[in-house]
Amino acid sequence: MWEQIAANRRKSFVLVMATAALLMALGYSLGEYFGGRGFGWYGLAAAAVVWLIMTLISWFQGDQVMLAVSGAHRIEKEDLPVLFNVVEEMTLAAGLPQMPAIYIIDDPAPNAFATGRRPETAAVAVTSGLLRSLTRDELQGVIAHEIGHIRNRDIQLMLFAGVLAGAIVILAEVGLRGMWFGGGRSRSRRSGGNESAGIIAVIAIVLAILAPILARLIYFAISRKREYLADASSAVFTRYPEGLASALEKISASAQRPTHATRATAPMYIVDPMLREGAMAAQGSATHPPVGQRIQILRSMGGTDFGAYQDSYTLATGKKGVLPPSALTGDGGVGPRTAATESAPAGEASRRNLARQVDDFFYRKGGYDRIPCDCGTVLKIPPDFQSSHATCPRCGKEHSLKS
Amino acid sequence: MKCPVCRVPTYVVEYKGIELDLCPDCAGVWFDRGELDLLLPAVGGAGLSEAQTRENGRPCPLCSRTMAKMNIGPGRRVLVDDCPTCGLWFDRHEVEDLSRDLVEHSLDVDPALAEFLGGMFPVKGEDEC
Numbered sequence: 001m002w003e004q005i006a007a008n009r010r011k012s013f014v015l016v017m018a019t020a021a022l023l024m025a026l027g028y029s030l031g032e033y034f035g036g037r038g039f040g041w042y043g044l045a046a047a048a049v050v051w052l053i054m055t056l057i058s059w060f061q062g063d064q065v066m067l068a069v070s071g072a073h074r075i076e077k078e079d080l081p082v083l084f085n086v087v088e089e090m091t092l093a094a095g096l097p098q099m100p101a102i103y104i105i106d107d108p109a110p111n112a113f114a115t116g117r118r119p120e121t122a123a124v125a126v127t128s129g130l131l132r133s134l135t136r137d138e139l140q141g142v143i144a145h146e147i148g149h150i151r152n153r154d155i156q157l158m159l160f161a162g163v164l165a166g167a168i169v170i171l172a173e174v175g176l177r178g179m180w181f182g183g184g185r186s187r188s189r190r191s192g193g194n195e196s197a198g199i200i201a202v203i204a205i206v207l208a209i210l211a212p213i214l215a216r217l218i219y220f221a222i223s224r225k226r227e228y229l230a231d232a233s234s235a236v237f238t239r240y241p242e243g244l245a246s247a248l249e250k251i252s253a254s255a256q257r258p259t260h261a262t263r264a265t266a267p268m269y270i271v272d273p274m275l276r277e278g279a280m281a282a283q284g285s286a287t288h289p290p291v292g293q294r295i296q297i298l299r300s301m302g303g304t305d306f307g308a309y310q311d312s313y314t315l316a317t318g319k320k321g322v323l324p325p326s327a328l329t330g331d332g333g334v335g336p337r338t339a340a341t342e343s344a345p346a347g348e349a350s351r352r353n354l355a356r357q358v359d360d361f362f363y364r365k366g367g368y369d370r371i372p373c374d375c376g377t378v379l380k381i382p383p384d385f386q387s388s389h390a391t392c393p394r395c396g397k398e399h400s401l402k403s
Numbered sequence: 404m405k406c407p408v409c410r411v412p413t414y415v416v417e418y419k420g421i422e423l424d425l426c427p428d429c430a431g432v433w434f435d436r437g438e439l440d441l442l443l444p445a446v447g448g449a450g451l452s453e454a455q456t457r458e459n460g461r462p463c464p465l466c467s468r469t470m471a472k473m474n475i476g477p478g479r480r481v482l483v484d485d486c487p488t489c490g491l492w493f494d495r496h497e498v499e500d501l502s503r504d505l506v507e508h509s510l511d512v513d514p515a516l517a518e519f520l521g522g523m524f525p526v527k528g529e530d531e532c
Contacts, residue, residue, distance in 0.1 A: 108436075108489075352420045359422060368415070377523075380415035382404075387427045390414050394523050 008280040015157065018218055019164040023047050026168060026211045033204035037197075047171060054167045055160070059117060066116065072103035072125045079361045080104070080113060086140050087124060090147045093237040100124045100150060106362060110134070110251045114155050122150040128362065132355040134247055135347035139242030139354065141234050142251075148233025154226045165215040179205060191384050194214045227289055228297075232309035232323055235301060241309075245298040252291040293317065337362040369401050406431060407470070407484065407492055408463040418523050424464075430495040432524075433464060439491055451475055454482050465489040476501050477508040498524045 031043015103125040110130035116122030375395035406426035424433035461485035470484035
């Protein structure tokens with residue numbers, strides 16, 4: 001376990017260096033292209049400044065930016081007690097120093113992600129669609145997967161890499177647009193075009209096109225293995241792999257994709273939100289392993305420790321070594337829960353309860369009036385309601401509304 | 404949410420943990436996808452089938468895409484508006500019509516659903532409307 005975490009740190013370093021080198025090369029070539037001979041260093045400096053600013057922002061505000069981009073609302077215990085309790089339990093199970101902040105995104109597509117730069121200041125975000133469609137056991141599996149990302153220190157890297165890749169994308173975009181509209185002194189000054197200017201132009205164009213793709217590839221390279229480790233962590237923390245397995249099944253079967261997801265935030269979600277239906281189960285994506293395979297591995301686990309996950313992984317893929325050897329000898333030796341905590345009807349009831357809490361949270365946020373009717377129904381009146389009264393459809397009673 | 408027919412804001416009624424949106428003007432009812440998961444299995448394998456009608460499709464109150472006209476229930480008499488991603492819209496009394504249809508075909512309806520439908524939309528005599 002800790003070996004993988006240390007490896008992640010090393011990888012983080014290499015990744016940052018590689019991406020930074022790419023950014024510098026791009027800055028240099030664009031400088032040469034637009035400024036003429038010798039201006040490459042100015043371009044490089046400009047790229048470094050852009051990088052520095054974006055890195056500082058990501059370090060101090062990155063999680064906030066990510067959450068703001070996703071349209072997330074912070075929630076407290078009284079808003080959504082069920083969700084809060086599940087996060088609390090999984091924080092304890094994972095031995096995190098502090099409970100992550102919990103955010104909810106009003107989006108019908110079920111999905112979840114974790115972010116933040118340290119385990120102490122991490123955040124878990126889930127969509128309202130996820131909360132509406134999952135039972136408590138399934139939710140626990142998903143939250144444990146996200147907590148796994150936090151404990152394995154995946155989140156800081158994702159955040160950092162995401163912003164770096166973003167800087168490259170922005171720079172390349174600006175550069176390409178500049179070229180398209182005919183900027184660049186090299187062209188106007190030496191209209192005949194000597195050879196070296198031509199070479200620089202070619203390099204600049206090629207870099208501007210390839211750098212964003214390359215940055216994204218580097219970014220994706222590591223995330224696959226992290227998904228397996230987070231799945232294994234979820235099984236260990238919950239001692240009930242079926243919870244996550246059936247949640248993944250529901251999430252991947254959902255026809256809706258999160259409307260707020262962008263290519264930059266996609267790798268953060270538990271199931272890749274950028275995939276179209278159908279393609280998902282079949283081959284997975286650059287950032288996530290195939291969901292069908294992840295479910296199969298979880299379902300054929302013989303126990304609930306890392307070793308059981310490893311064996312099941314090998315059985316399903318014919319490959320070895322998805323988890324680091326140290327994870328296999330370490331913690332998590334507790335047996336599986338003998339049975340599901342929830343029977344099917346109880347699961348359905350817990351799902352309804354959760355869904356109701358989510359709805360009520362957004363009704364409160366939206367300024368709805370709550371009017372309990374004597375017959376057992378509750379009327380919820382939106383702030384922009386136009387009639388002066390509302391009828392209970394059950395008993396026919398008319399409730400008059402205040403102003 | 405706005406009523407797809409009258410375009411006025413709807414209100415929400417919660418009963419036995421199930422929530423529906425109602426229009427104050429036309430008394431139409433919106434079933435969300437989540438609520439439908441409970442309703443559709445109970446309606447029998449047939450579920451929804453494409454309807455032959457000249458009525459124009461209405462925009463979905465949530466995603467604004469045009470909804471399809473569908474027949475629901477074993478008798479295929481009830482005509483509803485269906486948004487495949489968001490939910491179903493029943494015009495006034497159509498939910499009662501569906502309940503009646505279910506009773507006539509004596510389908511085994513999920514008791515929770517039967518209780519909900521019966522409680523929320525009691526089947527009244529024909530003279531009511």
